[in-house]
Amino acid sequence: MDPISVARAPVRIDPARARNGIHALAGAVMLTGKSVICLPDGVHSPDRLDPRVLLPDWSASEIDVLLRTGLFDDIVYTSVRFRHREIRELLSAEWANDLLRQPDGRGRVEQLFFRNSYDEEIIVPRTRPTLTWLILLDDAVRDKALALAPEIASEGGDPSRLPLDVRRTMLRNIVEGIAKEREE
Template sequence: MSNQQIRKFTEGSNVKNITQFLQRLYELDAEIFAGRPRDLITLIDYWNQYQKFDSTLELYEHDIRNKLTETTERTEHILKSSSEIRIAVEKLALAISITHKRTISIAELPSSDPDSLDPTRILTDWSLKEINSLLRLAIFDPATYERVRFHHRSVQEYLAACRLKYLTNKGMSVNERFSLLFSERYNISVVLPSMRSIAAWLSLHDREIRKELMKREPETLLSCGDPGSLPIEIRTELLKHFIELYSEGTSRGINIPLSQVAKLSHPELKPAIEHFWRKGYRNDDVRELLLEIIWTGKIQGCSTLLKEAIYDQLIPVEDRLIALKAVDATGDIALLNSIIDDIIHQPSLWPDKFIFYFSEEFFPPVFFQYMIYLF
């Protein structure tokens, strides 16, 4: 379902506080869990019961529980407990991630396809019938002939991280975990690209992985997983590592998805933003991240920083616009009025793109407020 279809379906359903429901759904990037009407109905039921979605992590768990218990014409009864079923899908998720397979075979005979995982080699204590019944659960989608894949790759990566968390609790060594997630290439410490999301999810529970990920690629912990589930002190440490690594030199083109920045953002990050502003402001990647944190988190008391960025003619106009959006989001009417006054009386300060955006987004409401302010 598209976002428009999700909205239309929701408006036709018995949803408490529809606006808040949709806003929170989009904030958490939860549209992937509303791809089918049946999925959206379960989200609506959850919302109506609790009136909140606390985190992306919570939604992943809700979706997995739902898909492992949902019954359709495709599903068959499995004589296994819910915990055994959960363990089985976690094993398959980790196996696919490690072997780089694309699908899982559901044929009665083992597959010779190098791109398809043979589940009998992973679920050795399951019968063929039980395995094939498992692969008909809603968490899997049909792929090519006699093949299935996980319904969402992001869910597969989350489940793989859950399996690594379990193995860690059972005694898996730090070196073993590092060998799965990290590598040294040309004397550069990197995170294996195929394991980035898994490393980010695991970092929520694994201090050693989190420390190493911050040291190697802090942007991965920002871009993947659920940074909103990290404690404030860990988020502050994450920002520190990002700024220490990237504040020097030119832009590296790091683009953290805005939805992920919104998950990270929190009013309690204000002291950290003020502390890191001077050190990282001149780097495009750092400045953009700090401005987006203020904007998406509607963090109050940052007027001085925002004004500096808005009036800075040496930085890209896109960053000046992010600062403007942050001013609007935080409801700083005094600064908005000051900007309007300078747009009118000092037009040379503002690029055409800035003027166009300001006029399109803020006229007439803010200009009416400005007229009231004048009189």
């Protein structure tokens, strides 16, 4: 085979590896708030994510193939974004759920979503959209999130996938919260 044919040989990525890479990118977008991802040979700047840093064991051609999948918008100025916000949020929730299953992962992951502020536990605003999906994947996170803010399940994700008893309790808590606010 001549060198040109070798250079043009299609790069194939194992589906599990691709999923892990996409999860890492979605998690990084969620945590940093940077929605623009550079192609490996693109313009790199502080306001863009560099996938080579996030996927250090990936080749430039593998990253390029990953970023050209249908999950991402068309390339503009050698960079891409996730095509849909909800897909990005679901993927970042799956990334967080994978981390929850690692030894000592629960404490680290919950710190991304829950914090203490002035002796009150709150939901971190930046990660709130991802939390609407994560509550579907992890019961402990769901229970904690719904105890703090029962309305979170109606802000995104797919609340119809919650167990019926959880939806009933959530709706009761929302209505009670509204009634309490009107009394004040």
